[in-house]
Amino acid sequence: MDSRTEPLLGATTQVPHLIPAWLEPWVGRSYVLAGCLFVLGSVLFFPELEEYYLGGCYFFFAGGAIYLCTSAYDLLEVWHTSDGEFDRAMNLLYVVGSVIYLVGTWLYMPGVPHIGGRMPTELGAWCFVVGSFFFVFACFVNGAHTGDVFAEASSR
Amino acid sequence: MKRCMSLYLLRSLVPSRLARENHKAAAALRQMKINVLLCSSCTMIGSACFLVGSVLYLPTIGCTEHTVRCGTWLFVVGSCLFVWAGVLPIVNTRLRAANEAAPPFETVVHGTVRLKRARPTFQALGRAVHAANRFNSSLKSPFKSPLPLNFPEKNDSAGDSPPAE
Numbered sequence: 249m250d251s252r253t254e255p256l257l258g259a260t261t262q263v264p265h266l267i268p269a270w271l272e273p274w275v276g277r278s279y280v281l282a283g284c285l286f287v288l289g290s291v292l293f294f295p296e297l298e299e300y301y302l303g304g305c306y307f308f309f310a311g312g313a314i315y316l317c318t319s320a321y322d323l324l325e326v327w328h329t330s331d332g333e334f335d336r337a338m339n340l341l342y343v344v345g346s347v348i349y350l351v352g353t354w355l356y357m358p359g360v361p362h363i364g365g366r367m368p369t370e371l372g373a374w375c376f377v378v379g380s381f382f383f384v385f386a387c388f389v390n391g392a393h394t395g396d397v398f399a400e401a402s403s404r
Numbered sequence: 405m406k407r408c409m410s411l412y413l414l415r416s417l418v419p420s421r422l423a424r425e426n427h428k429a430a431a432a433l434r435q436m437k438i439n440v441l442l443c444s445s446c447t448m449i450g451s452a453c454f455l456v457g458s459v460l461y462l463p464t465i466g467c468t469e470h471t472v473r474c475g476t477w478l479f480v481v482g483s484c485l486f487v488w489a490g491v492l493p494i495v496n497t498r499l500r501a502a503n504e505a506a507p508p509f510e511t512v513v514h515g516t517v518r519l520k521r522a523r524p525t526f527q528a529l530g531r532a533v534h535a536a537n538r539f540n541s542s543l544k545s546p547f548k549s550p551l552p553l554n555f556p557e558k559n560d561s562a563g564d565s566p567p568a569e
Binding site: 273276277279280282283284286287289290291293294295352367369370372373374376377379380381383384386387388390391394 | 440444447448450451452454455457458459461462463464469472473476479480482483484486487488489490491493494
């Protein structure tokens with residue numbers, strides 16, 4: 249397994265092996281792209297732009313799909329290169345959250361039938377609530393782990 | 405006398421360069437901490453915005469046009485924070501790349517023993533300082549290195565071994 253030393257943190261980081269190293273920065277950039285798609289999708293959800301509502305759904309779906317792909321890649325990479333439970337748990341939470349978001353977006357699409365006597369939009373909103381909970385929890389895990397890393401770097 | 409003066413100046417140069425390197429690394433680490441903290445905060449607040457925005461979309465709490473508008477605004481703010489959270493690690497990566505210049509110290513591994521020693525350029529400077537000390541021991545600089553310098557002598561075989569990266 250290839251590894252390199254982080255010059256400032258003094259920690260050993262792994263060189264990506266699932267994809268070529270030159271492609272790794274694009275994983276980070278795809279997070280930005282997904283965020284931009286979320287912004288566009290959210291704007292089209294305003295009541296004033298109701299005629300573009302479907303476009304908003306598609307933008308949201310595309311953004312969620314990119315989040316899912318990048319989170320899944322991060323999870324696989326971490327699974328291969330790290331034994332840290334924190335890293336695995338964090339990425340797993342992001343992946344599950346992204347899947348729930350994707351399902352929620354699909355439920356907002358027109359033409360989805362009622363499920364269990366409930367409106368699909370209601371179920372979609374619940375999916376967003378649960379998915380957001382996963383994201384918040386993942387942030388907590390990430391924050392705790394990052395705090396540990398920096399505390400170790402400062403104590404050296 | 406001229407040589408003594410130049411070596412004296414050289415000796416005072418060693419700690420100042422080390423201190424500058426240390427200061428640069430500390431500043432970069434501080435900047436990285438700020439970036440990571442900002443990134444985590446953006447993701448956290450963005451997720452919280454999504455959470456509240458989603459709740460405002462729930463028909464069971466009496467979803468009206470006003471709550472939908474508020475929810476959508478929260479989604480827009482949350483998405484913008486996600487974008488910002490995606491941009492900050494890219495800045496962080498550039499920051500790391502800028503600090504990949506060789507530090508003044510290197511770690512040499514001999515079996516299971518890890519030793520820290522100055523890099524060859526600093527070793528050369530250190531040897532010059534030692535030579536100056538031997539040449540005239542009365543020349544005592546008031547400057548002391550803030551870091552433990554381990555300069556091997558020129559005829560020391562351990563010091564001439566290639567640096568292990």
